[in-house]
Amino acid sequence: MIANFGLAALWFAAALAILQMVAAGLSIRRDNPVLAGLVRPAAIVQGLLAAAAFGALIALFWRTDLSVKLVAMNSHSAKPLLYKIAGTWGNHEGSMLLWVTIMGLAGAFVALVERRLTERAMLATLGAQAFVSIGFYAFLLVASNPFERLNPAPPEGLGLNPLLQDPGLAFHPPTLYFGYVGLSIAFSFAVGALITREVSPLFARTMRPWVLGAWIFLTLGITAGSYWAYYELGWGGWWFWDPVENASLMPWLAATALLHSVSVLASRNALRAWTVMLGVVAFSMSMIGTFLVRSGILTSVHAFAVDPTRGTFILVLLAIYIGGALLLFALRAATVTEGQRFTVTSREGALVCNNVMLTATLGIVLIGTLYPLLAEAMGNKVSVGPPYFNPMSAMFVLPMLVVMGVGPLLRWRRDKLVRIGRRLIAPAFFSAGGMIFMLVKGASALPALGMMVAAGLLVASLMPLSGRRLRMVTLPLWGMVLAHFGVAVALFGMAADSAFTKERLIAARIGQTTDVGPWKVELQTIMPVAGPNWTALEGALAATYQGDHTVILRTQSRSFWAPFQQTNESALHTRWNGQLYVVLGDQVEGGRWQLRLWWKPFVTLIWLGGVLIALGGLLALTGRVASDLRRLVAVNMIAYRRKRQGR
Amino acid sequence: MSGPIKAKHQRLILVLIALAAMTGAGLLAAWALRNQASYFYLPTQIANDPPEVGRAVRLGGMVEAGSLKKGADGVTLSFIVGDDKSRVPVQFKGIAPDLFKEGSGVVAEGRILPDGTFLADNLLAKHDEKYVPREMKDMTEAQARRKVKETR
Numbered sequence: 001m002i003a004n005f006g007l008a009a010l011w012f013a014a015a016l017a018i019l020q021m022v023a024a025g026l027s028i029r030r031d032n033p034v035l036a037g038l039v040r041p042a043a044i045v046q047g048l049l050a051a052a053a054f055g056a057l058i059a060l061f062w063r064t065d066l067s068v069k070l071v072a073m074n075s076h077s078a079k080p081l082l083y084k085i086a087g088t089w090g091n092h093e094g095s096m097l098l099w100v101t102i103m104g105l106a107g108a109f110v111a112l113v114e115r116r117l118t119e120r121a122m123l124a125t126l127g128a129q130a131f132v133s134i135g136f137y138a139f140l141l142v143a144s145n146p147f148e149r150l151n152p153a154p155p156e157g158l159g160l161n162p163l164l165q166d167p168g169l170a171f172h173p174p175t176l177y178f179g180y181v182g183l184s185i186a187f188s189f190a191v192g193a194l195i196t197r198e199v200s201p202l203f204a205r206t207m208r209p210w211v212l213g214a215w216i217f218l219t220l221g222i223t224a225g226s227y228w229a230y231y232e233l234g235w236g237g238w239w240f241w242d243p244v245e246n247a248s249l250m251p252w253l254a255a256t257a258l259l260h261s262v263s264v265l266a267s268r269n270a271l272r273a274w275t276v277m278l279g280v281v282a283f284s285m286s287m288i289g290t291f292l293v294r295s296g297i298l299t300s301v302h303a304f305a306v307d308p309t310r311g312t313f314i315l316v317l318l319a320i321y322i323g324g325a326l327l328l329f330a331l332r333a334a335t336v337t338e339g340q341r342f343t344v345t346s347r348e349g350a351l352v353c354n355n356v357m358l359t360a361t362l363g364i365v366l367i368g369t370l371y372p373l374l375a376e377a378m379g380n381k382v383s384v385g386p387p388y389f390n391p392m393s394a395m396f397v398l399p400m401l402v403v404m405g406v407g408p409l410l411r412w413r414r415d416k417l418v419r420i421g422r423r424l425i426a427p428a429f430f431s432a433g434g435m436i437f438m439l440v441k442g443a444s445a446l447p448a449l450g451m452m453v454a455a456g457l458l459v460a461s462l463m464p465l466s467g468r469r470l471r472m473v474t475l476p477l478w479g480m481v482l483a484h485f486g487v488a489v490a491l492f493g494m495a496a497d498s499a500f501t502k503e504r505l506i507a508a509r510i511g512q513t514t515d516v517g518p519w520k521v522e523l524q525t526i527m528p529v530a531g532p533n534w535t536a537l538e539g540a541l542a543a544t545y546q547g548d549h550t551v552i553l554r555t556q557s558r559s560f561w562a563p564f565q566q567t568n569e570s571a572l573h574t575r576w577n578g579q580l581y582v583v584l585g586d587q588v589e590g591g592r593w594q595l596r597l598w599w600k601p602f603v604t605l606i607w608l609g610g611v612l613i614a615l616g617g618l619l620a621l622t623g624r625v626a627s628d629l630r631r632l633v634a635v636n637m638i639a640y641r642r643k644r645q646g647r
Numbered sequence: 648m649s650g651p652i653k654a655k656h657q658r659l660i661l662v663l664i665a666l667a668a669m670t671g672a673g674l675l676a677a678w679a680l681r682n683q684a685s686y687f688y689l690p691t692q693i694a695n696d697p698p699e700v701g702r703a704v705r706l707g708g709m710v711e712a713g714s715l716k717k718g719a720d721g722v723t724l725s726f727i728v729g730d731d732k733s734r735v736p737v738q739f740k741g742i743a744p745d746l747f748k749e750g751s752g753v754v755a756e757g758r759i760l761p762d763g764t765f766l767a768d769n770l771l772a773k774h775d776e777k778y779v780p781r782e783m784k785d786m787t788e789a790q791a792r793r794k795v796k797e798t799r
Contacts, residue, residue: 274661338658356665360672367676383687383705388679396672505741507721568742585742588721594742 003068006056007147010097013049013104014137016042017130024127028120028195036119039126040111046133047101047108054088054101057146061088067153070094070146076159078533086170087160092294092310093146095173099290100136102181106210107133110185116206116628118198125192132184132283135317143313162534162560162567168228176221176248180286182214183255190279191325194332199272204265207279209624211262215255216617222248223610234568234583236598238497238606241389246369247289250362254282257358260351268412270339270348274355277329284322285362291318292369343414350407357400364392394446401453401491404484405460423463431456443499450495457488475623483616490609496578496602507592517599519580520544524552526584526593534560536569539584539593543573555584579603693759694733700761706735707754715749728753728765739767 020042027036057070061084066072074091075084083090089098107129114122140146189207193199225248230238239245258278264271291314342348368384375382405427409420434455438448461484465473502517513522524540536556544550555571573580578601585594687705688698698704706728714727724739726749737755747753747770755767 274665341657352661352664356668359665360668363669363672364676367673368680371680384680385703387703392676392679395675505722583742585722588717590721592721594722596742 002056002059002065003147003149006053006060007145009049009053009056010137010141010147013046013053013100014134014141016046016049017104017133017137020046021127021130021134024123024130028123028127036123039123043111043126043130044108046130047104047106050097050101050104054097057094057097058085058088060147061085061094064157066155066157067149067151069148069150072150072154072157074160075157076533077156079160079165080532082167082170083160083165087164089173089177090160090164090169093140093144095177096136096140096144096294097146098174098177099181100133100140102177103129103133103136103184106182106185107188110188110210114206115632116202117192118196121192121196121198121203123192124195125188128188128191128195129184132188132321135320139310139313139317143310159533159560162558162565165533165560166228166232168224168232172221172224172228175217175224179214179216179218179221179255180248180251180289182210182217183251183283183286185210186214186255186258186279187283187325190276191328193276194328197332197335199265199276199336201266201269204262204275205628208259208262208266209621209628211255211259211279211282212617212621212624215252215259216614216621218248218252218255219610219614219617222252223607223614226610227607231570231572231581232567234570234596236501236503236570236581236583236596236600238603241368241384241386243369243372244293246365247292250365250369251282251285251289253358253362253365254278254285257355257362258282260354260358264348264351265339268340268342268348270342271352271355272339273329273333273336276336277333278355280322280325280329284318284325285366287314287318287321288366291315340413342412345410345417346414347407347410347412350403350410353403354400354407357396357403361393361396361400364396365389368392390446394449398449398453401457401487404487405457405463408461408464408480408484423466424460427456427460427463430459438495438499441499443495447495447499450491451499454488454491454495458485458492461485461488475626476620479616479618479620479623481616482619483613486609486612486614486616488609489612490606493602493605493607493609497600497606500601501603502599504595504597506595506597507588507590508595509590509592514595514597516580516597517601518546519597519599520547521580521582521595521597523593523595529556531558534558537584539582539595541571541582541595543580543582545575553580553582555582557584557586574604577601687754690728690730690733690735693735693765697759697763699759701758703756703758705754705756706737706765706767707752708735710747710749710751710753712749728755735765736763737765737767739770741770744770 020039023035023038023042026032027039060068060071061075062081064071064075064077064079064084070091070093074094075087079087087094089095107126110129111126117125186207189203189210193203222245225245226238229240229245230236258275258281261271261275261278265275291311294310294314368388372382372384406417406420406424409423431452435448435452438451443451461481464477464481504514504516506514508514508523510523510525513520515521520543522542522544524542526537526539529536529538536558538554538556541553541555542550543553551573553571553573556569558567558569559565560567568583568585571582578599581598581600583596585596587593687707690706690708693706708728708730711727711729711734716725717723718725722740722742724743726737726739727734728737729735737757739755739757754771755765756769756771757765757767760766
């Protein structure tokens with residue numbers, strides 16, 4: 001019953017998307033108030049229907065309705081409720097339904113609140129949004145129907161991959177999807193602006209909050225994903241350059257570039273064609289990411305099922321949307337008139353540098369991710385890993401971060417480095433200090449350079465506040481300072497972690513003590529414990545920091561039974577200056593247990609930095625929306641007064 | 648460079664800078680991939696045409712039955728990875744993945760030592776029935792086909 005309702009809602013939503021696109025398309029060509037009047041309501045109802053379908057799927061997972069194939073394949077009645085619900089999107093069909101739901105809701109939201117653009121540009125934008133949605137509705141309904149039934153229903157479900165049975169699943173995928181799919185709005189705005197030839201500062205101001213919103217979610221999603229992989233996989237690493245991670249990093253790089261170029265367009269009316277181009281590229285990266293993850297080309301915990309028809313389907317969608325948008329861009333780019341000019345040493349100049357470097361980094365990551373696939377297609381098996389990605393991306397990112405320290409101090413249009421020279425003394429001093437410290441400690445080149453840039457940035461990022469009365473600083477400026485400070489914090493954590501991590505691998509007897517970094521760790525007991533759908537051996541360790549105070553850590557080696565699988569649950573102890581990380585391995589001869597211990601100085605700053613970046617985005621978004629609302633109220637007041645005076 | 652750049656040329660210059668940066672990034676990437684990509688080897692390939700000593704490579708094959716030994720320190724494993732033609736001795740220090748066992752497939756990341764031993768930094772074994780390292784997928788299929796042939 002619920003399944004039928006969900007499927008019907010999905011079909012109606014798809015039909016409304018077609019109506020929305022056709023009505024928008026026709027009314028742009030020839031003014032037609034009746035058709036044009038249909039577009040916004042269609043977008044809103046379409047979003048609500050998609051959400052209803054998704055709600056139906058959640059309900060099916062909640063009740064573990066095994067007559068639905070998707071539930072039977074991916075759930076189990078003995079699973080904790082949280083994972084039953086989160087399991088809704090822990091599979092291919094469910095996650096694609098989440099994708100169209102967010103896409104529909106985002107379109108509905110735009111249709112509901114966005115009144116700044118001309119009606120024609122709005123119609124083109126909503127039409128483009130519907131055009132993209134239709135492809136994904138078709139993909140769901142034709143190639144991956146989440147509501148497919150099983151007759152007869154099996155007595156029990158197959159269960160969820162234990163690696164996914166973690167609170168992270170409730171948070172990481174939806175957040176990332178809000179970011180991924182939120183960029184579809186930027187894409188639609190860009191396409192709409194190209195169709196109607198209205199690339200203007202107004203267009204940029206309209207697009208900016210949507211880009212900001214999507215970017216905040218992406219930042220949080222990537223940060224959460226990184227921390228999840230860090231503690232769940234038990235390998236002690238926080239970024240693996242796994243193709244799936246790259247798939248989330250690439251849209252983020254493009255969105256970050258877009259965020260900065262959209263600012264230039266909004267406040268200076270420059271970088272017009274480039275901003276539109278980035279709007280297209282950012283969502284294209286989301287789609288390429290989805291293609292990589294969902295097509296089964298890559299095999300990882302993220303690739304739920306290998307089905308070649310799905311890969312082909314997504315590839316065709318990619319070709320239509322990315323190819324179509326780029327073709328439109330090529331046809332219209334010449335008609336986008338050139339924007340305002342500026343010199344190299346100016347705020348614009350620094351932002352251009354940011355954009356070029358981010359795009360180059362994006363290129364590096366994209367090539368490194370796709371190259372193994374291309375090589376394999378030609379019969380050559382290749383894997384590309386950190387030895388490629390680390391130095392190659394650092395080559396572009398570190399210089400960009402230096403410019404990031406200087407750029408916000410420059411004035412728009414034209415400026416001289418001499419003017420801001422005095423404010424750069426303190427950051428330069430800190431940079432040198434960081435470098436010398438790392439060289440004395442004997443760190444290798446990359447962490448040393450990273451620490452040098454991070455140390456300088458920690459100060460430089462706060463410089464835009466110097467000489468201002470803090471109460472007068474606007475929210476967007478606070479946001480920028482906080483986000484840039486977050487970048488410095490994260491980079492500091494990365495450099496400290498990669499230079500100073502201490503690792504210890506031993507087979508320990510009960511009662512044996514070992515040391516790792518400043519810690520002394522004693523293996524106290526190994527006890528069997530049981531959870532709702534697993535049993536485990538739990539090792540209790542007493543860890544003492546520099547002979548000071550002692551903490552107890554509990555690490556488990558878990559055996560799940562549906563599906564059967566073992567996982568290592570790491571144990572963490574966080575201090576202000578780092579994290580102690582412990583993993584329990586197998587039992588070996590002589591009653592000893594394998595233990596792997598890490599002391600990771602300042603590693604938590606990596607994710608703290610990520611959160612600060614997102615928080616900075618949130619401040620900027622709040623500031624922008626608040627000033628837009630104020631402007632709207634003011635405009636309405638003036639219009640109201642005029643009307644009364646007119647009488 | 649101070650003072651506004653000659654009016655007409657600004658857009659052209661920006662486009663050229665962007666193109667130069669992209670081409671530069673692309674060329675650098677191509678160069679780095681040629682030099683640094685870690686290649687995937689089967690035991691036979693290691694035997695016939697071994698990679699230089701110390702270069703990061705991946706080795707994929709089956710863990711030979713009866714070859715797995717644990718060192719006295721409790722954390723060093725030594726075993727032999729083979730295909731039907733050649734065998735490569737492998738050493739690994741660490742906690743082996745859960746599904747790592749004799750007679751099953753493994754991909755080892757590491758390098759060849761001068762004495763011909765493969766020193767693995769990391770072992771990728773099957774995580775669960777859904778996760779197989781990409782390079783191993785074909786191999787286990789090939790293995791399966793061979794098995795079928797043998798039993799017939």
